[in-house]
Amino acid sequence: MGKDYEVVRREAQELYASFGKVNCPAFGNEPVYFTSEGFNHLVYKTPKKPRDQRVQIMKFELLNKAKLIVETSTTFQEYEEEFKYVNLKKHGRHIRENALVRSWGLIAIVKKFRIKVVIRQVGNGKKEFYSVIPAWFTKQYRNIKIIETAVGGGLLSEDDEETLKNAT
Structure with missing residues:
Protein backbone atom coordinates (compact mmCIF):
# COMPACT_ATOMS: atom_id res chain seq x y z
CA MET A 1 0.00 0.00 0.00
CA GLY A 2 2.97 2.35 -0.13
CA LYS A 3 2.97 3.98 3.28
CA ASP A 4 2.47 2.00 6.42
CA TYR A 5 -1.17 2.17 7.57
CA GLU A 6 -0.26 3.43 11.05
CA VAL A 7 1.72 6.34 9.54
CA VAL A 8 -1.17 7.26 7.22
CA ARG A 9 -3.65 7.10 10.09
CA ARG A 10 -1.48 9.23 12.39
CA GLU A 11 -0.97 11.87 9.67
CA ALA A 12 -4.72 11.90 8.96
CA GLN A 13 -5.50 12.26 12.66
CA GLU A 14 -3.09 15.22 12.97
CA LEU A 15 -4.60 16.88 9.89
CA TYR A 16 -8.14 16.25 11.17
CA ALA A 17 -7.29 17.67 14.62
CA SER A 18 -5.94 20.84 12.95
CA PHE A 19 -9.38 21.57 11.44
CA GLY A 20 -11.05 22.32 14.81
CA LYS A 21 -14.19 24.09 13.65
CA VAL A 22 -15.11 25.50 10.26
CA ASN A 23 -17.89 28.00 9.51
CA CYS A 24 -20.33 26.62 6.95
CA PRO A 25 -22.31 28.97 4.65
CA ALA A 26 -25.00 26.28 4.18
CA PHE A 27 -25.92 26.75 7.86
CA GLY A 28 -25.74 30.55 7.90
CA ASN A 29 -22.02 30.42 8.77
CA GLU A 30 -22.66 28.37 11.91
CA PRO A 31 -19.57 26.41 12.93
CA VAL A 32 -19.23 22.73 12.10
CA TYR A 33 -16.93 20.97 14.57
CA PHE A 34 -14.45 18.28 13.57
CA THR A 35 -14.69 16.13 16.71
CA SER A 36 -13.07 12.86 17.75
CA GLU A 37 -16.44 11.18 17.17
CA GLY A 38 -16.25 12.10 13.48
CA PHE A 39 -12.72 10.73 13.15
CA ASN A 40 -13.73 7.54 14.97
CA HIS A 41 -16.56 7.10 12.46
CA LEU A 42 -14.00 7.18 9.63
CA VAL A 43 -12.07 4.37 11.34
CA TYR A 44 -14.89 2.25 12.81
CA LYS A 45 -18.19 1.05 11.31
CA THR A 46 -19.58 0.34 14.77
CA PRO A 47 -17.85 0.39 18.14
CA LYS A 48 -15.02 -2.18 18.14
CA LYS A 49 -15.56 -3.06 14.45
CA PRO A 50 -12.94 -1.28 12.31
CA ARG A 51 -13.57 -0.50 8.66
CA ASP A 52 -11.45 -2.12 5.97
CA GLN A 53 -8.06 -0.33 6.02
CA ARG A 54 -8.37 0.52 2.30
CA VAL A 55 -11.68 2.29 3.01
CA GLN A 56 -10.13 4.15 5.93
CA ILE A 57 -7.19 5.33 3.81
CA MET A 58 -9.56 6.44 1.04
CA LYS A 59 -11.58 8.48 3.55
CA PHE A 60 -8.39 9.93 5.09
CA GLU A 78 -29.87 15.87 1.64
CA TYR A 79 -31.52 16.05 5.03
CA GLU A 80 -32.76 13.35 7.39
CA GLU A 81 -33.93 13.29 10.97
CA GLU A 82 -34.76 10.38 13.23
CA PHE A 83 -35.00 9.51 16.89
CA LYS A 84 -32.16 7.22 17.97
CA TYR A 85 -30.62 5.97 21.16
CA VAL A 86 -27.29 7.74 21.46
CA ASN A 87 -24.57 7.89 24.08
CA LEU A 88 -24.57 11.31 25.74
CA LYS A 89 -22.50 12.86 28.48
CA LYS A 90 -24.65 14.74 30.99
CA HIS A 91 -23.32 16.20 34.22
CA GLY A 92 -20.10 14.19 33.83
CA ARG A 93 -21.92 10.87 33.41
CA HIS A 94 -22.32 8.78 30.25
CA ILE A 95 -25.92 7.80 29.56
CA ARG A 96 -27.92 6.34 26.65
CA GLU A 97 -30.83 8.52 25.70
CA ASN A 98 -33.37 8.73 22.90
CA ALA A 99 -32.60 11.93 20.98
CA LEU A 100 -33.47 13.59 17.69
CA VAL A 101 -30.52 13.11 15.32
CA ARG A 102 -30.39 15.43 12.30
CA SER A 103 -28.10 14.67 9.37
CA TRP A 104 -27.25 16.85 6.38
CA GLY A 105 -25.50 15.76 3.21
CA LEU A 106 -23.31 18.29 1.40
CA ILE A 107 -22.51 16.94 -2.05
CA ALA A 108 -19.90 18.41 -4.37
CA ILE A 109 -17.46 17.55 -7.11
CA VAL A 110 -13.95 18.60 -6.08
CA LYS A 111 -11.12 18.08 -8.56
CA LYS A 112 -13.12 15.41 -10.41
CA PHE A 113 -14.04 13.56 -7.19
CA ARG A 114 -17.74 13.20 -6.33
CA ILE A 115 -17.88 13.53 -2.57
CA LYS A 116 -20.58 13.65 0.07
CA VAL A 117 -19.86 15.12 3.50
CA VAL A 118 -22.28 14.19 6.29
CA ILE A 119 -22.87 16.68 9.10
CA ARG A 120 -24.72 15.45 12.19
CA GLN A 121 -26.44 17.15 15.12
CA VAL A 122 -27.70 15.26 18.17
CA GLY A 123 -30.57 17.02 19.94
CA ASN A 124 -29.80 20.73 20.28
CA GLY A 125 -26.06 20.08 20.32
CA LYS A 126 -23.45 21.44 17.96
CA LYS A 127 -23.24 20.46 14.30
CA GLU A 128 -20.39 17.99 13.83
CA PHE A 129 -18.60 16.48 10.86
CA TYR A 130 -19.65 12.84 10.76
CA SER A 131 -18.36 11.29 7.56
CA VAL A 132 -16.96 11.73 4.08
CA ILE A 133 -18.17 9.35 1.40
CA PRO A 134 -16.51 9.05 -2.02
CA ALA A 135 -18.33 8.37 -5.30
CA TRP A 136 -21.93 7.29 -5.13
CA PHE A 137 -23.91 5.32 -7.72
CA THR A 138 -25.55 6.93 -10.71
CA LYS A 139 -28.05 4.98 -12.81
CA GLN A 140 -29.74 6.10 -16.00
CA TYR A 141 -33.31 5.02 -16.70
CA ARG A 142 -34.62 6.43 -19.99
CA ASN A 143 -34.23 10.18 -19.49
CA ILE A 144 -34.24 9.99 -15.69
CA LYS A 145 -31.01 9.99 -13.77
CA ILE A 146 -31.27 8.12 -10.47
CA ILE A 147 -28.64 8.79 -7.84
CA GLU A 148 -28.34 6.36 -4.95
CA THR A 149 -26.29 7.72 -2.09
CA ALA A 150 -26.45 4.73 0.20
CA VAL A 151 -27.72 1.19 0.09
CA GLY A 152 -30.71 0.79 2.36
CA GLY A 153 -30.25 2.96 5.41
CA GLY A 154 -30.09 6.50 4.04
CA LEU A 155 -27.60 9.22 4.90
CA LEU A 156 -25.88 7.52 7.81
CA SER A 157 -25.62 4.10 6.22
CA GLU A 158 -22.41 3.19 4.47
CA ASP A 159 -21.39 -0.10 2.92
CA ASP A 160 -17.60 -0.41 2.77
CA GLU A 161 -17.78 -2.98 -0.05
CA GLU A 162 -19.84 -0.57 -2.17
CA THR A 163 -17.42 2.25 -1.33
CA LEU A 164 -14.47 0.20 -2.57
CA LYS A 165 -16.35 -0.96 -5.69
CA ASN A 166 -17.35 2.58 -6.65
CA ALA A 167 -13.91 4.06 -6.04
CA THR A 168 -12.38 2.05 -8.87
Missing part, protein backbone atom coordinates in the same frame (compact mmCIF):
# COMPACT_ATOMS: atom_id res chain seq x y z
CA GLU A 61 -7.27 11.09 1.63
CA LEU A 62 -10.55 12.98 1.22
CA LEU A 63 -10.28 14.97 4.46
CA ASN A 64 -8.91 18.17 2.88
CA LYS A 65 -11.65 18.03 0.23
CA ALA A 66 -14.26 17.44 2.96
CA LYS A 67 -13.09 20.54 4.83
CA LEU A 68 -13.24 22.56 1.59
CA ILE A 69 -16.82 21.39 0.97
CA VAL A 70 -17.89 22.40 4.49
CA GLU A 71 -16.21 25.82 4.08
CA THR A 72 -17.71 26.58 0.68
CA SER A 73 -21.11 24.83 0.38
CA THR A 74 -24.00 27.27 0.38
CA THR A 75 -26.72 24.60 0.31
CA PHE A 76 -27.21 21.06 1.53
CA GLN A 77 -28.58 18.45 -0.85
Whole structure:
Protein backbone atom coordinates (compact mmCIF):
# COMPACT_ATOMS: atom_id res chain seq x y z
CA MET A 1 0.00 0.00 0.00
CA GLY A 2 2.97 2.35 -0.13
CA LYS A 3 2.97 3.98 3.28
CA ASP A 4 2.47 2.00 6.42
CA TYR A 5 -1.17 2.17 7.57
CA GLU A 6 -0.26 3.43 11.05
CA VAL A 7 1.72 6.34 9.54
CA VAL A 8 -1.17 7.26 7.22
CA ARG A 9 -3.65 7.10 10.09
CA ARG A 10 -1.48 9.23 12.39
CA GLU A 11 -0.97 11.87 9.67
CA ALA A 12 -4.72 11.90 8.96
CA GLN A 13 -5.50 12.26 12.66
CA GLU A 14 -3.09 15.22 12.97
CA LEU A 15 -4.60 16.88 9.89
CA TYR A 16 -8.14 16.25 11.17
CA ALA A 17 -7.29 17.67 14.62
CA SER A 18 -5.94 20.84 12.95
CA PHE A 19 -9.38 21.57 11.44
CA GLY A 20 -11.05 22.32 14.81
CA LYS A 21 -14.19 24.09 13.65
CA VAL A 22 -15.11 25.50 10.26
CA ASN A 23 -17.89 28.00 9.51
CA CYS A 24 -20.33 26.62 6.95
CA PRO A 25 -22.31 28.97 4.65
CA ALA A 26 -25.00 26.28 4.18
CA PHE A 27 -25.92 26.75 7.86
CA GLY A 28 -25.74 30.55 7.90
CA ASN A 29 -22.02 30.42 8.77
CA GLU A 30 -22.66 28.37 11.91
CA PRO A 31 -19.57 26.41 12.93
CA VAL A 32 -19.23 22.73 12.10
CA TYR A 33 -16.93 20.97 14.57
CA PHE A 34 -14.45 18.28 13.57
CA THR A 35 -14.69 16.13 16.71
CA SER A 36 -13.07 12.86 17.75
CA GLU A 37 -16.44 11.18 17.17
CA GLY A 38 -16.25 12.10 13.48
CA PHE A 39 -12.72 10.73 13.15
CA ASN A 40 -13.73 7.54 14.97
CA HIS A 41 -16.56 7.10 12.46
CA LEU A 42 -14.00 7.18 9.63
CA VAL A 43 -12.07 4.37 11.34
CA TYR A 44 -14.89 2.25 12.81
CA LYS A 45 -18.19 1.05 11.31
CA THR A 46 -19.58 0.34 14.77
CA PRO A 47 -17.85 0.39 18.14
CA LYS A 48 -15.02 -2.18 18.14
CA LYS A 49 -15.56 -3.06 14.45
CA PRO A 50 -12.94 -1.28 12.31
CA ARG A 51 -13.57 -0.50 8.66
CA ASP A 52 -11.45 -2.12 5.97
CA GLN A 53 -8.06 -0.33 6.02
CA ARG A 54 -8.37 0.52 2.30
CA VAL A 55 -11.68 2.29 3.01
CA GLN A 56 -10.13 4.15 5.93
CA ILE A 57 -7.19 5.33 3.81
CA MET A 58 -9.56 6.44 1.04
CA LYS A 59 -11.58 8.48 3.55
CA PHE A 60 -8.39 9.93 5.09
CA GLU A 61 -7.27 11.09 1.63
CA LEU A 62 -10.55 12.98 1.22
CA LEU A 63 -10.28 14.97 4.46
CA ASN A 64 -8.91 18.17 2.88
CA LYS A 65 -11.65 18.03 0.23
CA ALA A 66 -14.26 17.44 2.96
CA LYS A 67 -13.09 20.54 4.83
CA LEU A 68 -13.24 22.56 1.59
CA ILE A 69 -16.82 21.39 0.97
CA VAL A 70 -17.89 22.40 4.49
CA GLU A 71 -16.21 25.82 4.08
CA THR A 72 -17.71 26.58 0.68
CA SER A 73 -21.11 24.83 0.38
CA THR A 74 -24.00 27.27 0.38
CA THR A 75 -26.72 24.60 0.31
CA PHE A 76 -27.21 21.06 1.53
CA GLN A 77 -28.58 18.45 -0.85
CA GLU A 78 -29.87 15.87 1.64
CA TYR A 79 -31.52 16.05 5.03
CA GLU A 80 -32.76 13.35 7.39
CA GLU A 81 -33.93 13.29 10.97
CA GLU A 82 -34.76 10.38 13.23
CA PHE A 83 -35.00 9.51 16.89
CA LYS A 84 -32.16 7.22 17.97
CA TYR A 85 -30.62 5.97 21.16
CA VAL A 86 -27.29 7.74 21.46
CA ASN A 87 -24.57 7.89 24.08
CA LEU A 88 -24.57 11.31 25.74
CA LYS A 89 -22.50 12.86 28.48
CA LYS A 90 -24.65 14.74 30.99
CA HIS A 91 -23.32 16.20 34.22
CA GLY A 92 -20.10 14.19 33.83
CA ARG A 93 -21.92 10.87 33.41
CA HIS A 94 -22.32 8.78 30.25
CA ILE A 95 -25.92 7.80 29.56
CA ARG A 96 -27.92 6.34 26.65
CA GLU A 97 -30.83 8.52 25.70
CA ASN A 98 -33.37 8.73 22.90
CA ALA A 99 -32.60 11.93 20.98
CA LEU A 100 -33.47 13.59 17.69
CA VAL A 101 -30.52 13.11 15.32
CA ARG A 102 -30.39 15.43 12.30
CA SER A 103 -28.10 14.67 9.37
CA TRP A 104 -27.25 16.85 6.38
CA GLY A 105 -25.50 15.76 3.21
CA LEU A 106 -23.31 18.29 1.40
CA ILE A 107 -22.51 16.94 -2.05
CA ALA A 108 -19.90 18.41 -4.37
CA ILE A 109 -17.46 17.55 -7.11
CA VAL A 110 -13.95 18.60 -6.08
CA LYS A 111 -11.12 18.08 -8.56
CA LYS A 112 -13.12 15.41 -10.41
CA PHE A 113 -14.04 13.56 -7.19
CA ARG A 114 -17.74 13.20 -6.33
CA ILE A 115 -17.88 13.53 -2.57
CA LYS A 116 -20.58 13.65 0.07
CA VAL A 117 -19.86 15.12 3.50
CA VAL A 118 -22.28 14.19 6.29
CA ILE A 119 -22.87 16.68 9.10
CA ARG A 120 -24.72 15.45 12.19
CA GLN A 121 -26.44 17.15 15.12
CA VAL A 122 -27.70 15.26 18.17
CA GLY A 123 -30.57 17.02 19.94
CA ASN A 124 -29.80 20.73 20.28
CA GLY A 125 -26.06 20.08 20.32
CA LYS A 126 -23.45 21.44 17.96
CA LYS A 127 -23.24 20.46 14.30
CA GLU A 128 -20.39 17.99 13.83
CA PHE A 129 -18.60 16.48 10.86
CA TYR A 130 -19.65 12.84 10.76
CA SER A 131 -18.36 11.29 7.56
CA VAL A 132 -16.96 11.73 4.08
CA ILE A 133 -18.17 9.35 1.40
CA PRO A 134 -16.51 9.05 -2.02
CA ALA A 135 -18.33 8.37 -5.30
CA TRP A 136 -21.93 7.29 -5.13
CA PHE A 137 -23.91 5.32 -7.72
CA THR A 138 -25.55 6.93 -10.71
CA LYS A 139 -28.05 4.98 -12.81
CA GLN A 140 -29.74 6.10 -16.00
CA TYR A 141 -33.31 5.02 -16.70
CA ARG A 142 -34.62 6.43 -19.99
CA ASN A 143 -34.23 10.18 -19.49
CA ILE A 144 -34.24 9.99 -15.69
CA LYS A 145 -31.01 9.99 -13.77
CA ILE A 146 -31.27 8.12 -10.47
CA ILE A 147 -28.64 8.79 -7.84
CA GLU A 148 -28.34 6.36 -4.95
CA THR A 149 -26.29 7.72 -2.09
CA ALA A 150 -26.45 4.73 0.20
CA VAL A 151 -27.72 1.19 0.09
CA GLY A 152 -30.71 0.79 2.36
CA GLY A 153 -30.25 2.96 5.41
CA GLY A 154 -30.09 6.50 4.04
CA LEU A 155 -27.60 9.22 4.90
CA LEU A 156 -25.88 7.52 7.81
CA SER A 157 -25.62 4.10 6.22
CA GLU A 158 -22.41 3.19 4.47
CA ASP A 159 -21.39 -0.10 2.92
CA ASP A 160 -17.60 -0.41 2.77
CA GLU A 161 -17.78 -2.98 -0.05
CA GLU A 162 -19.84 -0.57 -2.17
CA THR A 163 -17.42 2.25 -1.33
CA LEU A 164 -14.47 0.20 -2.57
CA LYS A 165 -16.35 -0.96 -5.69
CA ASN A 166 -17.35 2.58 -6.65
CA ALA A 167 -13.91 4.06 -6.04
CA THR A 168 -12.38 2.05 -8.87
